[in-house]
Amino acid sequence: MGSDGTLVELNDAADLVFPTARPGLPLADAVPSWLARAHRESSGQPVRGLIAGRAFQAHATRLGDAVAWWLIDETEEQRTKQLLEVERERTAFLAHASTLLLSSMNLGRCMEITAQLASEYLADAAVVILPPVVNKLTMVWRARGGQAVREVLAADPATVPGLDIALRGFPPVPSRWIDPASVADWIIPDGLGPVGSVAVVPLPGQGVPAGALVLLRTSSRAVFTENEEVFARLFAARAGAAMAAARLYAEQANITEILMRDLIPPQLRHVDGIEFAGGYQPSGVAERVGGDFYDLHPAGQAGRETFIVLGDVCGKGLEAAAMTGKIRNTLHALLPLATNHLRVLTMLNSALLSSHHTRFATLVFASAVRDGANVRLRLTNAGHLPPLIVRKDGTVEEAQTQGSLVGVLPTVHASTAVVHLEPGESCVLYTDGITEARGGPLGDTYFGEQRLKDVLAECAGIPSEAIVERVQMLAEQWIGDNHHDDIAVVAITAPRHREDR
Template identity: 60%
Template sequence: MADVAPDWLAAAHQAMCPGGPRAAHESDVPLSGVIEARRFEAHPSMRDDGMVAWWLVDDTDHQLAREALHMERERTAFLAKASSTLLSSLNLARCMDVTAQLAAENLADAALAIAPTRGRRLPVVTCLRGGIPVSTQAAVDPDEVPGLGEALRGFPPVPSRWIDPATAPAWMIPEDFGPIGAMVITPLPGHGVPAGALVMLRKEGSAAFTEEEEVFARLFAARSGAAMSAARLYAEQTAITEVLMRELLPPALHQISGVDFAGSYRPSADHERVGGDFYDVHRATVEGEPSLVTLGDVCGKGLEAAVLTGKIRNTLHALLPLADDHQRMLTLLNTALLNSHHTRFATLVLASAARRGNEVQVRLTSAGHPNPLIIRADGTVQTADTRGTLVGVLPDVRARTAVVTLAPGESCILYTDGITEAKGGPLGDTLFGEERLQRALAGCAGMPAEGIVEHIQMLASQWLGSRRHDDMAVLAISAPRTHHLSAVNGHTRGRFTA
């Protein structure tokens, strides 16, 4: 048997002979082996005369199908893992790192993920098998590499057999990699525009890329390109949002023309930065003239309310030449809102504040907004006598203006109803209310403007706990304490007056 049959079959026959281990007869798993590049299953059959008849069944096609199925399962699992890993981040640099690393570990000996050019530089991430990705900026022309320029422009890939690995420039060859034996360049397709290109390298002496491997590389590249494109779109949208958000955020306040201003804003949701409450302080074009203060509340909250907030703020900024005439500004703002496509309305307080000696004179006009509160030096809290109709609903806006004078250390507080309507307390269903707010302000007599707004926001937050709430805004206008210098016995000493 050993002279006429392959070794594997001869060994199986020997096991069937008397005195052998009879493993082949006792096993339910058929023996198998290769005969002239074909794979056969061997099934023994014992005859009555003691001889063994071997039935050989050609299993080549079945074996190839099983191997192809196993390979397809492995590749499907790899693509699923790659998609999950790539889509777990919306950071472009991270997506490029993952693309290069996965390709190097599973498809080639080294891989390069290349993004479209930024100016004259090409963002490149290089990774060796078993290594970590390395990012560089290559000042090169991609069209000098056959197939790379086309891939970056989204054209179909050039077959690897058409690319001479010897033409690869030095910047594409990782350090200590050695000569390149095979190279594949495939595009990374994005959402409407190319996301980049993937370059895979194999060392000299390694097997060349088969057509099937190139097709699989394109499947992987499609997933990588989608992730990179999503990351780039997210980065662009984030940048645009950041620019727009800066225009919608309330400004940082400080002292202007001898008047102290401070403001604090808390949106209705902790994950949001803007909402329906707003405030602004506009410095007068002429020193000594009143600065215009605006604080308002747009119906609703979130981004939609913030859009109308931005429109109101821009409209009021355009109306600054009419800052002395509050009624006129409110009328024009009301007309602008009625003529817009928005169906929301707003409440508003206008305040013109100017330093007059040691005091600050404030003209206040409310349009449907909670009345401003005045903190006197002795702790008394007064309500400004101003009221009016809200803007954006009726054809006419009627408002009454009040004038208050702040002595040094006294403050005028503007706030939105998010403060007084904050629902919380021991049982969680009690409004913070104006009476509680006035008691809190009475304890703020003599405090600087920044301290007052922080104190009110802190009390309202404690009252709320973790409950839902509306946007909350507070703004303080304060007359600063004055500091005079006088000479006594040839020495200078300071004296504060309130």
């Protein structure tokens, strides 16, 4: 550029960029306005602008009275930077989405999060739909900036192009093939306005479809591009995995809850005036079941014996609980034989041995019946700790019954003791989770049988519920924060008054 503002010379490359420029032309007539303005201002700083739709960076170099401008085509570099920035934003979004989706194992919450993220980042509105159940669809709608709405509709997926096959896990139909005018009204959130573009994306689960995601853009926004649809599928993969995991968790939790009902020791009650109370505490804070158990089978009519069993399966946790369930179910089947404790033990032992189970158990059977003002107990010990009898004067006696544990030897041996409880007297059955509980001042002393007897001596004449609560409370205080085995205790108390029938 000359000092008079005219173009002096162009090289071959510049001649291609400025095809109308010729030496001698005023600069303003030869180059774009942004370059002419930069020449007039002479700031010496690089400037940027567009030439024929391409991006250039221009640098000035003074050559005496003239100025030479040399240009760098940075169109591809800017395009690459823009693409890189888009990918960074998308990667950050996917990471954020994964964090939110994995923060909840609730299926409904996962659906709401999916609809929220999709409506804020991918479209003007989003609809998350689960596979149909009995011709009904569970759905979550959300428009940008609005609240998620959940509903169950008796709607036909075939009325939304591509939705039916997406719910079955097939690849999505390109959005350009979907006519927004053909979309059923039930899929469109209230107040969204005219729909200009629709994308239906399957939500892949863990081997089975988790549902479908419907993205809606209003007529004021651009249609979905192929690149945007690919990105939507990446998001859908994460959302589908989270929803599938949440559904699996819900199914497992429901199954676990159903199974737990039969594994957790029951709430005991009074039968024919005889007080029965029980308490159970598993070994782990996060566990609800274990190897200790008790069951009560009330007499069908007055004068018949009520059968109660307390047991301790080797081990703890779910594996021990499974064995516990087997024993309890077997004993329930053997109730018609409950008048003969040894026969029940023999048949239970045979059942456990035939199952090739490696665990064994210790048990105490008690059959209780009113005998006038007293209660007559038949107690049979199968390798367990001795039942303790709490007399009304505070004396604590061990019931004279012994036997072998079940599930190990082909033959079991056991003796049955008959004990009479006068009004207010009790029989206490317990597991070694109490006597072998470590604690105390130094944290390493067993609670022990003698300490348990001393506690029970103080419980003479009190209700069975109070005895159980007292034993559990003192055991917990003794254990403190130490680890302990499963704990189970049952108290059987004779009516304190003759009229307790």
